[in-house]
Amino acid sequence: MATTLNQPKVGIVSLGCPKALVDSERIITRLRAEGYQIAPDYKGADLVLVNTCGFLDSARAESLDAIGEAINENGKVIVTGCLGAEASVITDRHPGVLAVTGPHQYEQVMDAVHTHLPAPDHPFVSLVPESGVRLTPRHYAYLKISEGCNNRCSFCIIPSLRGDLASRRIDAVLREAEQLTRAGVKEILVISQDTSAYGLDVKYAPYKWRDKERQTRFKDLCEGLGELQRESGAWVRLHYVYPYPHVDDVMPMMADGRILPYLDIPFQHSSPNVLKAMRRPANIDRTAERIAKWRSEVPDLVLRSSFIVGFPGETEEDFEHLLSWMQETRIERAGCFKYENVTGAASAALPGHVPEEVKEERWHRFMAVQSKIADARAQAMVGQTIDVIIDEVDEDGAVGRSKADAPEIDGSVFIDDTTLKPGDIVKAKVHAGEQVDLWAEVVL
Numbered sequence: 001m002a003t004t005l006n007q008p009k010v011g012i013v014s015l016g017c018p019k020a021l022v023d024s025e026r027i028i029t030r031l032r033a034e035g036y037q038i039a040p041d042y043k044g045a046d047l048v049l050v051n052t053c054g055f056l057d058s059a060r061a062e063s064l065d066a067i068g069e070a071i072n073e074n075g076k077v078i079v080t081g082c083l084g085a086e087a088s089v090i091t092d093r094h095p096g097v098l099a100v101t102g103p104h105q106y107e108q109v110m111d112a113v114h115t116h117l118p119a120p121d122h123p124f125v126s127l128v129p130e131s132g133v134r135l136t137p138r139h140y141a142y143l144k145i146s147e148g149c150n151n152r153c154s155f156c157i158i159p160s161l162r163g164d165l166a167s168r169r170i171d172a173v174l175r176e177a178e179q180l181t182r183a184g185v186k187e188i189l190v191i192s193q194d195t196s197a198y199g200l201d202v203k204y205a206p207y208k209w210r211d212k213e214r215q216t217r218f219k220d221l222c223e224g225l226g227e228l229q230r231e232s233g234a235w236v237r238l239h240y241v242y243p244y245p246h247v248d249d250v251m252p253m254m255a256d257g258r259i260l261p262y263l264d265i266p267f268q269h270s271s272p273n274v275l276k277a278m279r280r281p282a283n284i285d286r287t288a289e290r291i292a293k294w295r296s297e298v299p300d301l302v303l304r305s306s307f308i309v310g311f312p313g314e315t316e317e318d319f320e321h322l323l324s325w326m327q328e329t330r331i332e333r334a335g336c337f338k339y340e341n342v343t344g345a346a347s348a349a350l351p352g353h354v355p356e357e358v359k360e361e362r363w364h365r366f367m368a369v370q371s372k373i374a375d376a377r378a379q380a381m382v383g384q385t386i387d388v389i390i391d392e393v394d395e396d397g398a399v400g401r402s403k404a405d406a407p408e409i410d411g412s413v414f415i416d417d418t419t420l421k422p423g424d425i426v427k428a429k430v431h432a433g434e435q436v437d438l439w440a441e442v443v444l
């Protein structure tokens with residue numbers, strides 16, 4: 001993009017999860033539309049915007065450090081994002097910040113920017129690409145379908161930071177997805193706090209998209225995205241889905257290729273006692289059965305999940321329940337966290353906090369089970385021909401992902417070929433596998 005001397009420049013520091021990244025992208029799109037330029041470093045910026053994360057205490061500390069660094073390096077700092085919901089935490093530590101706004105308060109962020117760095121007279125509106133400005137590589141994009149959450153898990157403060165579930169209209173979501181595929185995006189990653197609850201807050205309000213009435217609900221959303229997959233070939237990946245019965249509706253769409261055979265379900269645990277203390281939304285009793293049914297309908301289905309070990313009150317028996325549940329359900333992709341108190345979360349007050357060394361020991365045992373499951377799958381993939389989306393290419397070859405791998409969190413597929421380009425989707429035969437990673441060569 002051409003630079004003019006009087007174009008004000010804003011630097012962005014984006015911390016936290018993919019949802020925060022989407023917020024940053026929206027803010028950048030607005031800034032670019034108003035004629036601001038995005039500065040790549042502190043020194044070149046007239047002002048720095050820090051989009052913070054406030055989930056775990058470690059993320060809060062990281063956010064506060066990032067604000068301090070931006071103040072030292074630049075001096076003019078506006079803070080937004082999850083930690084911004086607790087303005088005094090920020091201003092007590094960094095009284096020099098110019099303004100603090102909370103998560104997804106786009107108008108307030110823009111007001112603060114206007115106050116401290118006025119917009120140029122002639123906005124370069126035409127310079128904003130049709131798909132908006134994205135921070136992810138051009139070939140994949142996150143599609144945020146709702147904000148907030150109606151659940152009240154005892155270890156989580158997201159509802160108090162981001163409020164109750166607020167679903168976007170289905171026509172607006174599908175229009176955004178359509179623009180993304182038109183702009184060349186090859187993979188759409190659906191995100192929210194609770195994707196399967198989509199539309200509950202708006203009583204599944206119907207809106208027209210492409211001359212057909214669609215309800216603001218999970219199934220209609222998947223059908224709409226499936227239409228876009230059919231036209232453009234773009235992959236559609238679902239994140240943060242809870243195993244409610246209506247998730248069954250998406251299985252035929254996975255079986256016929258409209259939606260990727262991948263579900264990211266944050267189970268967190270399997271033991272009924274721990275789940276109760278966690279106040280988790282889904283009833284785990286039938287979940288192993290439901291997973292088995294899904295796998296019979298969609299044989300190449302891959303499940304990704306996250307788990308917490310060492311939750312207050314977790315006994316050795318509870319933990320062993322989790323290990324055998326993992327073996328039964330064979331969750332192929334799993335992240336495991338040692339329980340950590342989050343300031344403001346109800347779980348901090350629960351009895352039976354688990355000693356750190358026990359958490360550590362359980363974490364290693366969990367990872368040993370998980371790594372066996374992942375490795376067995378990798379071995380089983382050897383000899384198979386799979387679709388791979390290419391993320392990066394350099395002089396050593398190409399790095400991509402299979403349908404079983406979301407960006408950043410899952411595995412990679414390494415291909416010894418320097419002629420491929422990011423965004424290519426190719427067929428490749430797997431010749432080696434280890435843990436979540438595969439090595440393959442392109443087949444014609």
Ligand code: SF4
Binds near residue numbers: 150151152153157281
């Ligand atoms: S479902 Fe639970 S963990 Fe997830 S955002 Fe809602 S309250 Fe937090």
